[in-house]
Amino acid sequence: MTGTLTIVGVGPGRPELMTPAASAAIAEATDLIGYGPYLDRVATSHPGQIRHASDNRVELDRARHALSLASDGRHVAVVSGGDPGVFAMAAAVFEAVEAGPLEWRDLDIRVEPGVTAMLAAAAEVGAPLGGDFCAISLSDNLKSWTTIRRRLEAAAAADFVIALYNPLSKARPHQLGEAFALLRQIKPPSTVVVMVRAAGSGDVRRIITTLGEVDPDKADMRTLVLIGSTATRLIARDGKSPFVYTLRREVEGGA
Template sequence: VFARAAAVCEAIEAGPVEWRAVDVAMLPGITAMLAVATRIGAPLGHEFCAISLSDNLKPWDLIELRLLAAAGAGFVIALYNPISKARPWQLGRAFECLTAILPGTTPVVFGRAAGRPDERIEVFLLAEADAEKADMATCIIIGSPETRIIKRGEKPALVYTPRSAAGPRK
């Protein structure tokens, strides 16, 4: 997700016609959001989406629109590229947008370097989420209104989103 395969495809499409004959291999891997999710429970147990907060290739207004639409539709949201030296304000602004739609009690998972020796996984409530806890190695999972935290005493909490959704049934 948000890796280099799309950039390679864009270059092939825009480049000389000969580039279309180049052999290209895309290999499956574990995305940051899946790595973070497996470390904390099952926050992606129902519908979810991934949104990059980088406005290098798209306007910030479009990012805000997507954040609001995803939160309003009840999706769990994985945030990629949450903060950088060039754009230190965007994650805080994203939290402001989401707080306008989601309850302050919505679980937010900060997963830094998931699966690596310097891994750090922390869970906060949306009302308490602090953008300064993130860097470019952090993937943030923002729960839906259905997402729950199970406290387990001495053991790490579990965060999960039930497979069923509230609302009318057919």
């Protein structure tokens, strides 16, 4: 068995944010598999390269397809947005490996890391992840809303900076508003909130506001939401958007 499978993170959007290692893994593949919008970001590198674009949101099916191809001796790149290990395709591939035929465990499976959305979003406004932080997906497709609430409460009480992935979608329009309402019971209304849409793309949109005033309807599935800790601050600038950063040290009277 000489097939290989690499789960490749293509970064947040701009090609300049994709690592050379990720580009090389894509260039060497015989088969590219991915959700259409991610596949569209990468060029076909040689004439024999086959593209398996999918509008299929069922990650496990895509993972099994990729593993089957690798098992047939193909060199497969699973194309994933951001970093493949953060709310993306890598965990689905390993879940399929564990549940699949034993020979899949012998495949040469690698992960090529990338710049995940939260890092790109933070960089767009300054350094809001400058202290301890956590990343929570608000999607309750695979976990209960009770678990999500518990994690939000714990993160707020322990004064982490919080990055929210998958803040809402058409199928679940109310999660982000509920998350903000919950956080307002624990954190002061002056808490800095940043919403960055399409971070690290050519089409970025930034909103810098507070927990007391944030409007969840301004977010969509391409938005990364950052909620500051007590040490997250704004630096005002004349005629320009403020810088946002989190002090590395603690703040007197911080939660």
